[in-house]
Amino acid sequence: MKIAVDTMGGDYAPKVVVEGVERARNEFSDLEFLLFGDQEQIKKYLQDSKRITVVHTKSEILGTDEPMKAIRKKKDSSMVLAAQAVKDQKADALFSLGNTGALMAAGIFIIGRLKNIARPALMPTLPAMSDQPGICYLDAGANAEVKVSYLEQWAVMASFYAREVLGVAKPRVGLLNNGSEYDKGDRLHQEAYQALKELASVNFVGNVEADNLLKGVADVVVTDGFTGNAVLKATEGSVKILISQLKQALLTQGLRSKLGALLAKPALKSIKDTFDVSAYGGAVLMGVKAPVVKSHGSSDARTIYYALVQLRLMYNKGMLMQVMTYFDQQKKES
Template structure:
């Protein structure tokens, strides 16, 4: 490894719908952006070497290869992958974090398998019962994001788990986006205190009693992107449905907008006249730039990319891992949990 590289991240090169066709170009873009970054590419060595040779990067001091003989399939059962795929690119990338050979890992592979392997290999931080998937989403304010968790790692969460999620999400928002005293909200079916299930109400009471969390109350689904909150907490079933709905709406609006602009000569001319403004608008809504859901609560940094991510989207996931390493997110979460639980 180049002595100038002070940041090392392992990549599951074989994971995702298209594997190396996406992950290797993203790795190349990452080292071009960050001269201090070293990437360990986990996967089929001959295949990776062939792709690097096309770009004259086989001898790059910023890249090294960890050969693996197995791949976790996208439809593989998590329990089976955990038991039988110890020499997979996914497992090796996590093992490198556990063994302090890498400071974080990134994978676009099977979400359930990644969750199971990371949980088993890295273990939980003290005071954390379950890890959660968290990601940034756009808001009405172009300069702010909202962090939402859980996005699918845990189908149901009791009040204690939601309370832990709120603390972890607050730390991530503060450290990664530099938000001072992030506004934390619970996603609910109404904003009134009488609304929602008992475990949601109990979580609210716990957060209201925590002086270290800026809890602002309940928000509804139509306020997820409104910039009313910096962190929105919910269980994994609700979070995953909400996330996919937001992405679907964004793509539908983009598709319909393009269709309307192409229907008549006047609208086509109008589209050309406002091309730069339109491009900027839809770039801010493009899900690719928000790719990279962090599996927080573990004793290490694991970032999950969409399985169908493009190279630019996978690059965004790598950059998310870089930010979390630089800000020492797991250590900050541990300290905040210790502080909250002590009181």
């Protein structure tokens, strides 16, 4: 498998990108990489060029760039050329830390949508408070407005991902809503509930309220991109504030609190590990013709390594081929 990597996106690029790539290359003999970016900067951190090809690019897409304008005007950027390599079948998958909107645009308009998929969606994997390997959550921001048919397609694609990549035998699918009853929400959510309930190919378990999102009541949760992004950011922000306040309270309230912090250290580490999303890789752009993964701009080398492992699993399990076969069959039957 050959992965095209945009090395110039992110807060600590290209250093952490190169480190993550080399770790993945060293551990998996079936991986090759095309690194797109500033050749001089990349080679400064590259320890060994075995199964790694550096492709020098003249520019990069910045986080402040307008997505569509950027991919049209910066055709020599690391992100656009990496996406083009996938389109031209010189690489099998794409990874980037860069501008999320631009990467989604590159995935949709350069690599292209999967046949029969109306709208691709952005899918991170969230931590769960149970023993399950994570929660497939989509859409996290690609589509502010949705149709019921989009939610059905995302539920199917995410179920394939949960089975093949996360190893969940029979993924439970939930619909994010403002109540657990079938008649909750607006007309869209009520219609989506009924459609998902009648969709034989998914294991629909009903509505999921935001306060239950991380409790493990479903393996796949579908929603529109506006709600999905707002809930995700509120959840992430609340966790960060809670951990920060807990740490401050334990370390600034005198000797007794500090002793308590020392005794609580193993428990605090367990909480931190639970909310460590690095091991889940990045957010998948579901619904395009090749595996595309986006990690957070502040990611470290460990996170990048796991994202590359995630791409390898998607490719080796033939997940996209299974999705295409499913929707082709549905098209024939309709």
